[in-house]
Structure formats: structure tokens, C-alpha cells
């Protein structure tokens with residue numbers, strides 16, 4: 001092993017292959033995304049979030065019995081220790097849901113029956129548990145901060161339907177359930193995105209699943225990553241409030257050298273395949289709910305940014321209007337991303353630990369040359 005570095009760093013590690021993985025395949029030039037080789041379009045059309053979880057965690061599609069068993073396990077794990085609810089109630093009422101989630105997920109480890117175990121089986125159990133718990137936490141916290149009663153989970157419902165029930169206090173329509181289910185499938189994994197990388201780096205120190213997921217949630221929050229979906233809708237609301245024309249509004253942002261959230265991608269040089277589905281969902285939900293405005297804003301902005309900046313919409317652009325039309329508050333959009341991405345994060349942590357080596361890259365040092373003299377304080 002050499003202590004010498006050999007190459008200059010690509011800024012933002014662009015194009016750097018940092019690990020091997022058999023979970024997610026992306027072809028950024030052709031706009032292909034596949035989980036375990038299965039195209040995301042096929043999964044969005046034919047699968048469910050529960051089945052997608054199985055695929056990510058176990059590496060293949062489940063049999064009917066295996067799917068039934070995992071669905072039952074996810075439903076069984078819909079429970080939280082009373083002190084988690086108590087803790088959520090003790091938070092400042094204006095605590096951001098994403099900050100709440102980061103801290104509460106960290107606290108979940110104290111109540112995990114396998115807290116001290118870090119083997120493959122225990123981590124699969126934690127993956128199932130965390131997937132159920134995170135959805136409950138996001139929904140329950142929203143009710144707590146609004147002074148509403150927490151809704152008990154319904155173990156007969158799908159993951160998506162139970163989340164909407166616990167959030168809105170009523171069973172969702174089949175259309176809303178399926179829309180969220182598809183959104184959860186589309187967000188479930190995305191290779192070595194920033195939060196997944198953070199999770200793998202944490203796991204590789206032989207820390208633990210909850211620490212890895214806490215790292216990932218902190219990372220997802222940023223507006224260059226998962227936080228972009230909230231930033232998109234904040235723009236729609238600002239357009240609405242000011243009565244501006246959507247195109248004029250984003251033109252003004254560009255003139256101020258601002259980035260337009262929901263556009264551009266490090267890996268895709270063509271349409272983000274997830275955006276294709278979310279655009280359709282945003283259009284359909286907008287029409288069926290009688291709220292076509294958000295889709296219309298989105299469409300006008302997309303057309304302009306595509307023509308003017310040659311940038312494509314990414315996953316966050318149309319998820320914003322989709323989530324809003326499902327009755328989800330804007331500051332829950334990124335937590336809802338986590339409700340889905342927990343499946344991919346945990347799959348990556350398990351994969352990392354199955355063949356682990358500490359992740360410890362080097363920096364291309366650009367500071368004062370060595371040796372730099374230490375000047376005593378009195379001589380400075």
C-alpha cells in the first residue's frame with residue numbers, strides 16, 4: 001500500500017467509480033435506470049413498493065409466498081416505542097420535518113431489538129423495521145405538529161396506503177394509493193447518489209445501520225440532492241403569490257445566476273427516466289383532483305428551461321406537483337423521498353458490509369508547501 005496519491009481529483013468526484021454494486025444500473029446517455037437489471041419503467045407499471053423492497057434487499061423478485069411474507073413483516077413492524085412519540089411531541093413546533101427525521105431515526109436505535117448486531121440477517125431485519133418506522137414517523141410528526149391526533153397504522157393496508165392514512169386520517173383512494181406507490185418505486189434507489197454514498201461510507205467503518213441511515217438522511221436534506229423537490233414547489237408558491245408568469249419568474253432567477261431546482265443531473269444526459277412517469281402522474285392527478293395549476297406551471301417552466309438551458313427535468317421536478325396534489329405539505333416532500341429511499345440505502349449498507357473495506361480516499365493537497373515553518377505566537 002502506498003502513501004502517495006497518484007491522480008488529481010475530479011471535482012465532485014464526477015465520473016469516479018467508487019465501488020462495485022449489483023443493485024442499481026444506470027445508463028446516463030440512454031436514460032436507463034434499472035434495479036437488479038429490471039427496468040424502472042417495467043417496475044413502475046407492474047410492481048409494488050413492497051416487491052421493489054424485496055428485489056433491492058434480496059437481489060431477485062420474490063415468489064408469491066415470499067412477497068406475502070415480506071408484506072406481512074413490513075405491516076407487523078408498523079409500531080413505534082411510546083418514547084419516540086413523546087420525543088416528537090417535545091420538539092419545537094417549527095422543527096423541520098427533515099431535521100426531525102434525522103434525529104428521530106438516530107434515536108430509533110435505542111429501541112431496536114438488534115441494536116448491537118451488525119450481521120447480514122440483523123441488518124435485513126433493521127431494513128424492514130426502518131422502512132416501516134420511517135413512514136410512520138413522517139406521517140405522525142405532521143399530525144403532531146398540527147395538533148392533530150396520531151392515526152394508528154392499519155396493518156391490512158399497503159405501505160403506500162397506510163402512509164396516506166396515517167398522514168391524512170382517511171383511507172386514500174385507489175388512484176392516490178397507486179400514485180404514491182409508483183412514486184415510492186421510482187425513488188427507491190439510485191446507485192451511488194450522495195446520500196447512498198454517505199450511508200456506505202458510514203457503514204464501511206463498521207459503525208451500524210442506524211448511524212448509516214442517519215448520515216444518509218442528513219445528506220438527502222440538501223437542495224442539490226433530495227431537498228430540490230421542496231425548492232421546486234417553493235418556486236411554484238412564489239409564482240402564485242406574486243401572480244407572476246412562471247417563465248418570467250425562472251428567467252429572472254437565471255438572470256440572477258440562480259439554479260432552477262428540479263433541473264440538471266450529474267449522471268443523466270438525457271431525460272431522467274423517473275421524470276417521465278412523474279410528469280404523467282402530475283398531469284393525471286392534477287386533472288382528476290381539479291388542481292391542474294401546478295402541472296401547468298411545471299410544463300411551462302420545463303419547456304422554457306429545456307429550450308433555453310438545454311437542461312432536462314430530474315426526478316424532483318414533477319414529484320413536487322405530484323406530492324402536493326396528493327395532499328402532502330411542501331416540507332414533507334424530502335421526508336417522503338426518504339420514506340422510499342430507505343429501501344435503497346439499507347440495501348447498499350447490507351451490500352457494503354457483505355464485502356467490506358474501509359472507504360478512505362485521499363485528498364489532492366493544495367495547501368502551503370511542506371515543510372511550512374511554525375512561527376511562535378510572539379513572533380507573528
Ligand SMILES: CC(C)(COP(=O)(O)OP(=O)(O)OC[C@H]1O[C@@H](n2cnc3c(N)ncnc32)[C@H](O)[C@@H]1OP(=O)(O)O)[C@@H](O)C(=O)NCCC(=O)NCCS
Nearest residue numbers: 223224225228258259260261262263264265266314315316
Ligand atoms: C443536480 C446538480 C447538482 C448536478 O450538478 P453538477 O453535475 O455538478 O453540474 P454542474 O454544477 O457542473 O452544472 C453544469 C452546468 O449546468 C448549469 N446547471 C446545472 N443545473 C442547473 C440548474 N438546475 N439551473 C441552472 N443551471 C444549471 C450549471 O450552472 C453549469 O453551467 P456552467 O458550466 O455554465 O457553469 C445540478 O444540476 C443542480 O444544481 N440542479 C438543481 C438541484 C436539483 O434539482 N437537484 C436534484 C438532483 S436529482
